[in-house]
Amino acid sequence: MTLREHANRETVIGTSLLGLSYLVMLAGVITGLWWVFLVGAVGSYAMDALLLHRFPHLAKLVQQIRLGITPRTLLRQLMALGLLITTPNVTSTGIGLVLLVFLALFGLQLVCGVAARLLRTRRKLPVVTRNIDLASLRIPDSPPMPLVREPMTRLLPLDIFLVVGAVAHVATGRLWLVTGGAAVSLVVTVLALVLVGWHLRRALAIPGQEKVMQFTQSWLDAYRPEVVLYFSGSADSAYQVNMWLDVLDRLDRRVVVVLRERTIAAQLAPTRLPVLCVPAATDLMALDFGPARVALYPANTGKNIHMLRNPMMRHVFIGHGDSDKVASINPFSKAYDEVWTAGRAGRDRYDRAQVGVRLDEIVEVGRPQLDEIRTDTAPNAVRTVLYAPTWEGWTDEPGNTSLIDAGPALVARLLAADPPVRVLYKPHPFTGMRSAAARRAHKRIVDMIEAANRRAARTEPDPRPLAELERRLADFDTDNGSTDEAHNSREEGRSAPTAVADLQSLSTEWHRVYWDGRADEEHLVIQGPRPTLYSCFNQADLLISDISSVVADFVATEKPYAITNCEGITHSEFQTKHPTSAAAYMLLPDGEGLDSALAAVRGSGPDPLTAERVELRTYLLGPSDEPSQTRFAAAVDDLYARTDAQVRAVHEVSTEADAAAV
Incomplete structure (x- = not known):
């Protein structure tokens, strides 16, 4: 259901x-x-x-x-x-x-x-914070939430x-x-x-709004941020900023994360970076970020204008994944000083689109999130195919997703494959949000996978080890609904320095227990935050997906991938239109072409696209001779130095003009 x-x-x-x-x-x-x-x-x-x-x-x-x-x-x-x-x-x-x-x-x-x-x-409070000591605000413990959240329903x-x-x-x-x-x-x-x-x-002991904002400014003056990671978005878009937290944490710069929505602050992944959520535009625009010279934006939203107006910074669109979708060439991008892409593909994409972004404003920085992606595959007894379709999108254009036209047919052929393969089905989190047809296709796939596992009479793994790890992971979530926002901000200003490392260690152990507890032949429906998409990449011998950032990310593994052409055009036209499919095994909605892809991963036939995948990886993600994190950090340092020099020069000219006027 x-x-x-x-x-x-x-x-x-x-x-x-x-x-x-x-x-x-x-x-x-x-x-x-x-x-x-x-x-x-x-x-x-x-x-x-x-x-x-x-x-x-x-x-x-x-x-x-x-x-x-x-x-x-x-x-x-x-x-x-x-x-x-x-x-x-x-x-x-x-x-x-x-x-x-x-x-x-x-x-x-x-x-x-x-x-x-x-x-x-x-x-x-007018702000929500993390990793900022709020002791001077004297915030008392949270009242019982049942009494203050919709009190009349209790009274x-x-x-x-x-x-x-x-x-x-x-x-x-x-x-x-x-x-x-x-x-x-x-x-x-x-x-x-x-x-x-x-x-x-x-x-009543909590200071009023004006004093809280004065405290916030005092904290900024003391911290002296150099880089701002700015994000605004809907409640279901927190993943777009979460993917950048570790990357920014590894920079040798003082970084502050600035958010605009309280719902995003509540869903933000654990991080050591200081976090400042300022919902009101007037409060944000009144803040002085001091020596901050670089502002990074993972998403195009209207509220970005409240930070873009700051002339002391250079503003950079970093996005939340490269793909051939229209979202990756949004004309709004010309509002930024620079646009950073993973590789040459992003530059060419803007060049073809002619949406107002100049080529000299585009910087290729790689994709730091992919530095830990493995190019080998987990040693399973059978080959593993990951089917990760994107969602249906906001329009009914053909080819938005393969789920509706091809998903059930593809999965049926995979489940009937001989020799057998294991199927991992990981749909996009937004799947079925707009389309009833997508919801029906998703349900059919889930039913088929569950039926195949029942026929094989596989024994369910012991749930207790994972349950215990999930309980320990849940202990890191301070926003469990039992305390209010002010209480959580106060407590998260006192978090242990090793908390994030401990959480990452627990997450790694959770993934090890999860994958070790599954039979090599067990088909899986994977939804929710765990297992992560990248851990599924490490299990997969073959990816089947659509035109999305999932494909661009998987190319980093240099393993075979397939894309279903549901647009009603020839494969040649499709690959010209979507460069990320240049090294893909092309499939039709009925699954034609799947046998060639499976033969390549089984070793029962040649893999003629190996060289093309290596070449495409460089084109999409940049050269692999140095980690993307190094390239990204160098781009931040270079822009910071250039911007700071320009700000100082302007200040010196202004000072000389003031002196001459006197």
Whole structure:
């Protein structure tokens, strides 16, 4: 079942149960049967809990149609009063007590909700940080997140004690039962208010926005950054900046990572670099980055303009992967002082596109992320084929992805191959986000792989070693939802110097255990952050993919790769249009051409494209006579020196002009 199908099913079932609970309560009021009303009330409270903790999508939906927690609570309370009123043996004292306590609860909950909002506002700093000591800001520990995150969804159901007491009063006629329920509801609500008030009082010690920004400027003045890694993007694009963190960490320069979205800050990979997230444009543009002379941009987004306006730096687009896609020749790139590409292919791509980027502004720096890629293959008993299609994209142009037109047919042929091969299927994280056809193709492939493994009756590996490693890896994630952003920023300013190295060691061990625990013949569907794409490269003898940066990266291995031509043009036209396919085994959507690719990796036939792959690697990624990290660092140093000299020259001219004016 796809995620969308699951969400639709959740919506239908959840909405039906929610509506049924209120109908049952109404039936209890009409018939005067207290136990019927109680069943409906318990069901409604259970649905409140499920909407809060298990069905967030459905909770948003019912909120949009004005059935949020507040109207649901009021409706339940009205029906509870209706049950009291229609019951002959209930006194006016009992009815008045329930009504009075409902009003008191509403007032207390309102005050508590306002206090919780004030608490959230006070603790929401204008910046989010990592690896920056915030001790001088005196940030107290985080309050309990259930009380400050959507507090009314927690507070309003506290009337359950009063409602149950009212039903017990109807059933027995004993007033003390409703009195006791009322007392419990009032006490727990008052306790919640006291707790929120206490945390609000503590939060008043946190400096205001102006002082926090003064602290931020003081930190920048003391740190004196030289290079800025700047990133802005949607919540699902954090990988675009994460891929550069280790590269920048290895520079012999003071680097600061500047982010614009709090969601990206929460998803940023562990790093030793100082991280400064400044959501407000006015706050960012007021900061002085001092001696920083180089700003690097992994993505083209509108918010880049807030850093591009800084004349003390030279601004460089470094991207998040080279490919023949249109995104790699975005006309926005002409806004930067320089564009850095991996190899000559990137230069030629801009030259052909004529989008306003001058050739003298393009610098070839290699692809530092690929320096650790292996050119050999893991010693498996059978050959391994990695199928890693890209996603469907935002348009319906043919050839965006092979998944829809060719994916199931390709995988079916691979699963039936003789001699057998092992299939690793790693779809793009965005697969199926826009296209229902892509979702269906993905599901068919997953079903085929699972069926093939069942037929082979393979024994599942012991999950305990991986589970323990995943638990230890999770310990490095300070943003687990139990504490707020300010608390996390404070704690991450005190992180141990060896934390990143320890995490990398754990990740390496996780990958070793994962791959060692899989049979050489076991087909795998690989989704999520682990195993990484590059670890799949090291397992694969052959890659099948589409026109994307995955192909350009895999070329670094110099191992065979295949591309499916789904554009309805000849292979020759396809390879002319997409230079990254120049050394590929070309496939048709029905899988024609696959036998030649498999023969090359099995050694049962010649591999005529070996020399072409070596030549293409140099063309796409630059020469391999020195590590790309060295070339990248040299480019940073060269640009820094040139920019700093220019800034100093301008300053000297300005100083002389001021002196002459005096």
